[in-house]
Amino acid sequence: MPWVDEELCNGCGLCVEECPVDTIVMNDDVADIEMADCIRCGICHDICPTEAIKHDRLKVPEEVRANVVKTEALMEACEEYLGDPRERQKCLVRTVRHFENMKMIAEKTLAELEKLMK
Ligand code: SF4
Ligand code: SF4
The missing domain is CATH 3.30.70.20 (Alpha-Beta Plaits)
Incomplete structure (x- = not known):
């Protein structure tokens, strides 16, 4: 965009x-x-x-940094609200899974869009 x-x-x-x-x-x-x-x-x-x-490509480094900062905040919040330091890693694993899902969606979307190329 x-x-x-x-x-x-x-x-x-x-x-x-x-x-x-x-x-x-x-x-x-x-x-x-x-x-x-x-x-x-x-x-x-x-x-x-x-x-x-x-073009949005120029914002990639900024968005990556924002994702890392957000993940660190979520890890902090999980530990704080759940009262257990081990929740930090569990939160990180869930966030990694989230981005893996996003990657899969992007890859599958690209494969479908390729089919529209003339
Ligand atoms: S690319 Fe620019 S001109 Fe085209 S619809 Fe979007 S904002 Fe409007
Ligand atoms: S300088 Fe470019 S972005 Fe700003 S109003 Fe003019 S056309 Fe739009």
């Missing part, structure tokens, strides 16, 4: 005008994309004069 680098957005509003599903608004002179309605057409990427609209 596209996202806006606020430092680069000059508030010109071109992306707001060109988005075919009107899912970009201006907030304090900075473009803001409502992701739920985005159809991934790519127009905003192409017309932005300052290259402020970025």
Whole structure:
């Protein structure tokens, strides 16, 4: 999904005008994309004069770090609320399983999408 680098957005509003599903608004002179309605057409990427609209791939390191921080917080909470230090590892195992499931969903989805490629 596209996202806006606020430092680069000059508030010109071109992306707001060109988005075919009107899912970009201006907030304090900075473009803001409502992701739920985005159809991934790519127009905003192409017309932005300052290259402020970025691809989600650039957020991968940030999202990985957020997942690790969240997992550490969950481990801490499991130990605290269940009153047993061994719950930390159990929580970690469950979280690893969660991400393995996500990986399986992504791999199977990619395999299905490959079939749509002409
Ligand atoms: S086109 Fe680019 S610079 Fe202009 S408002 Fe949109 S994101 Fe900001
Ligand atoms: S990718 Fe297309 S639909 Fe999504 S925000 Fe940009 S212009 Fe709008």
